[in-house]
Amino acid sequence: MVAPPDNDVIWARSLHHAHSGSPALAGVSLGVREGEILAVSGPRGSGKTTLLQCLSGQLVPHEGEVWFNSSPVHTLAPIQRERLRRERFGWIDPEPTLVPELTAWENAALPLLLRGTSHRKAKKAATEWLERLDIGACARKRPRALDQAQRQRIATARALVSEPSVLFADEPTATLHRAERAQVLRTITAAARSHRITVVLATHDTEVAALADRSISLLDGRRVNSLTAEAEGRAECSLSV
Numbered sequence: 001m002v003a004p005p006d007n008d009v010i011w012a013r014s015l016h017h018a019h020s021g022s023p024a025l026a027g028v029s030l031g032v033r034e035g036e037i038l039a040v041s042g043p044r045g046s047g048k049t050t051l052l053q054c055l056s057g058q059l060v061p062h063e064g065e066v067w068f069n070s071s072p073v074h075t076l077a078p079i080q081r082e083r084l085r086r087e088r089f090g091w092i093d094p095e096p097t098l099v100p101e102l103t104a105w106e107n108a109a110l111p112l113l114l115r116g117t118s119h120r121k122a123k124k125a126a127t128e129w130l131e132r133l134d135i136g137a138c139a140r141k142r143p144r145a146l147d148q149a150q151r152q153r154i155a156t157a158r159a160l161v162s163e164p165s166v167l168f169a170d171e172p173t174a175t176l177h178r179a180e181r182a183q184v185l186r187t188i189t190a191a192a193r194s195h196r197i198t199v200v201l202a203t204h205d206t207e208v209a210a211l212a213d214r215s216i217s218l219l220d221g222r223r224v225n226s227l228t229a230e231a232e233g234r235a236e237c238s239l240s241v
């Protein structure tokens, strides 16, 4: 095994993975720098979710290496990978899955409450994140009283509440309307930038990918190009809100 470059938070080499024998990744390599927002774009079925699952330790690639802060992830035991995911990574799914019996702030505070943070501290942190994501007014409401965009913001607050090193967002706005999509994305990227949280964002939407610092594209489980925002003449600061 060759150790990755020091300045990459996430580094992967030649990832191969198949689901029930059908190939999903066919030799993907990448590095993600600290604080960077990297979009992984590509059409449906191109391997984006599988790549994020391998990078975040949810799946162990059949071949290849994944490193986090210069430590191998692919060789960790399941319990160590689980701890790494809980303590250092955040994850946002396309559809927000919230606990219906809990209020918005309780849902957002769950990762802290489960790791033993005091009720008072967890509530304060969750409330702050809900406010940053423009949903503070709904802190006491239950998910059924909220619309899809509001629920996705709560799921986002839950992913960010423990201030992870890396946030993996898998099509986080796929189920939202266009206007809501832009707003939710701006709040995610602004919150990540202000806390220097690295983001790996899977999307099949080129407008969404344009909000990132850099974008890579997948097709049939392989990388097909790489563009930086600077190379396209877009200033990084114009993406913040």
Ligand SMILES: Nc1ncnc2c1ncn2[C@@H]1O[C@H](COP(=O)(O)OP(=O)(O)OP(=O)(O)O)[C@@H](O)[C@H]1O
Pocket (backbone or CB within 6 Å): 019, 020, 022, 023, 024, 042, 043, 044, 045, 046, 047, 048, 049, 050, 051, 204
């Ligand atoms: N659990 C699974 N079992 C069997 N095949 C799977 C599974 N998950 C993904 N696949 C297949 O692996 C390939 C890559 O899927 P993946 O979900 O990683 O792509 P994607 O780019 O995220 O697609 P989408 O945008 O539709 O989520 C596809 O052909 C998909 O059908």
